[in-house]
Amino acid sequence: MWKAALLFLGAAALCAATRSDDIAFKKHHLDPGAAESCAFADINGDGRPDIVSGDHWFEAPKWTRHKFRELPFQNNYIDDFSDLPLDVDSDGHIDLVTAHWFSRKVSWWKNPGKGKGVWKEGGVDTGMNTEFAFLVDMDGDGKAREILPQYGGKAITAWYEFKGGRWVRHQVAGQSHGHGIGAGDVNGDGRIDILTPKGWLEAPAPGVEGNWVHHPDWEFKEHLGFLYVHDVNGDGKTDIVSSNAHDYGLFWLERTPNGWKKQVFEDVWSQAHATALIDLNGDGRKDFISGKRFLAHDHDPGARDPLGLYWYETVPGPQGKGIYWARHIIDYGSMAGGGMQIPIADIDGDGDLDFAVAGKGGLYLFENLTRQPKAAK
Known part of the structure; x- marks a missing residue:
């Protein structure tokens, strides 16, 4: 089992200390409408990453808004809790997989070609509140084309693949094991395991359906966000990084003897709630991006505190022992919240990484100003 530790100094880790903002971002407020999720995808096939959020997609480079579907708006939420770009039917056009909480389903929306007009909705699965989901390479073919959703309540744990013209459910466990989900090779056997707030589920050998072994190595009562498998401190051992989606705290689980x-x-x-693990500054080490969600729930701790977006740089500790996380403030005190997803893309082809967020304060694009963008053609 894990042991709690908040360290200020030490070989293992240091708590976050704010450093100078050496990456400058330009904030673009693309749409004021309330949202929860967004994604980058080349919707019209012109080679540029567009943005999808809610009922609309926004065409790069001027971010022209196009309505392509109608989603319900309920209890101050639009029923769009994850957007996953994927060419589902392999017709050369990027479609969209969406997680719905209130409608209790996962759906996919067929791109008619270049994104124009109304998209046709298809079903992935129904009957379960779906708070978030992501694409993962579950079959080991090197392509992240399978869906791993986070189902609420006492629902199942399952992943989905599009095969033979339909979505096939692969049930992993008869319960969801709590709020939060992730995927990665925990034990180093080359197979993708599934992580939950109540331990991890070991993937069976190739070709073996079912029989996922549950390892209750940790247990969180808190509601977590995504769980990432990552060697944080460079000791060659698998660690895990996650967040408290409805409370205070970012943390990692260090693997020790x-x-x-x-x-x-x-x-x-x-x-x-939303996080991303990526090398943002190009130093070869993974960084962590997150932000406060705008009114995730009515009574979450700190729900009325100012919004902020941050990235956390992993920095080697003194004499190269351990690491600490250096907090960089991207935005603070505006209406830009972390939402349900933080998609990353190089939107302008300049070689640095930009990101977007969507929340009840609208859709925002944060353009990385580290390098000069290429002129639009």
């Missing part, structure tokens, strides 16, 4: 040790590296803001 005595089990998993919880290391908190941020605890001053809450509702870190």
Whole structure:
């Protein structure tokens, strides 16, 4: 089992300390409408990443808005909790897989070609509240084309593949094991395991359906966001990075000879539902991007605190021992919240990474100004 530890100094980790903002971002407010999720995808096939959010897609480079579907708006939420770009039917056009909480389903929307007009909705699965989902390479073919959703309540754990013209459900467990989900090779056997707030599910050998072994190595009562498999401190051992989606805290689980040790590296803001693990500054080490979701739930701790977006740089500790997470403030005190997803893309072809967020304050694009963008043709 893991042990809780908030460290300020030490070999293992340091809690987040704010550093100078050495990456400048330009904020673009693309749409004021309330949203929850967004994604980058080349919808019209012109080679540029467009943005999808809610009922609309926004065409690069001027971010012209196109309505392509009608989603319900309920209890101050649009029923769009994850958007996953995927050419489902392999026709050369990027379609969209969407997770719906209130409609209790996962759907996919067929791109008619260049994104124009109304998209036709198809079903993936129904009957379960779906708070978020992501694409993952579950079959080991090197392509992240399978869907791993986070089902609410006492629903199942399952992943889905599009095969033979239909979506096939692969049930992993008879329960969801809590709020939060992730995927990665935990034990180093080359297979993709599934992570939950109550341990991890070991993938069976290739060709073996079912028989996923549950390892209750940790247990969180908190509602987590995504769980990432990543060697945080470079010791060659698998660690895990995650967040409290409806409370305070960003943390990682360090793999030690005595089990998993919880290391908190941020605890001053809450509702870190959306996260991204990526090398943002190009130094070869993965960084962590997150932000406070705008009114995720009515009574979450810190729900009325100011919104903020941050990235956390993994920096080697003194004498190269351990690491610490350096907090960089991207935006603070505006209406830009972290939402349900933080998609990453190089929107202008300049070689640095930009990102977008969508929340009840609208859709925002954060353009990385590290390098000069190429002139639009």
